[in-house]
Amino acid sequence: MIKITTAQVWVLDQDEAVRFWTEKLGFEIRQDASFPELGDFRWVTVGAPGQDSPELVLMAIPGPPVFPDSTVQEIKSLLTKGHSGGIFMQTDDVQKVYEDLSAKGVEFTDLPERRPYGIDCGFRDPSGNSFRLMQPLPE
Incomplete structure (x- = not known):
């Protein structure tokens, strides 16, 4: 059987997103890890209290080499709209x-x-x- 464990949303500011999901919506932080060796990549997830899964990944939009600057700007434009x-x-x-x-x-x-x-x-x-x-x- 296949299960959904996480869903991802792009966020412009991970700290602001964490505050929104925890302080306003009442979700819990499930995972929060930074990886300096991956260019300070941060993996942060939140979940509803009393619900084990799925978790919501609050994902910063990665720049080069993952996405060129033009793609980052396109994602930000769609996101803010x-x-x-x-x-x-x-x-x-x-x-x-x-x-x-x-x-x-x-x-x-x-x-x-x-x-x-x-x-x-x-x-x-x-x-x-x-x-x-x-x-x-x-x-």
């Missing part, structure tokens, strides 16, 4: 989470709205990544 993909999350009470996160300064792109599959809203992290938060409707 919110076009770098998305992660979908679930909660039992979207309205409460929306209110709690709004009070902490989280930027919402869509307010909670009832849809055929549940109550749904969207938010962004400080790097521009888009995320969806959904509450399933009772069966």
Whole structure:
């Protein structure tokens, strides 16, 4: 059997991303390791409390030799516009989470709205990544 263990999002500032995910969203740091021999590469993951996996990798955009400067700029441009993909999350009470996160300064792109599959809203992290938060409707 194959399992998903991690998903990755590009971030512009790993320290800022860690603060966002831990202080605002309440996630836990799972791994945080730096590798000077790899040009100060840092591997940092966060996860939801009480959920072993998957972990979310908060990945800095690598420059040369991994990516040429032109690619780095393209990724940053897409990222800051919110076009770098998305992660979908679930909660039992979207309205409460929306209110709690709004009070902490989280930027919402869509307010909670009832849809055929549940109550749904969207938010962004400080790097521009888009995320969806959904509450399933009772069966």
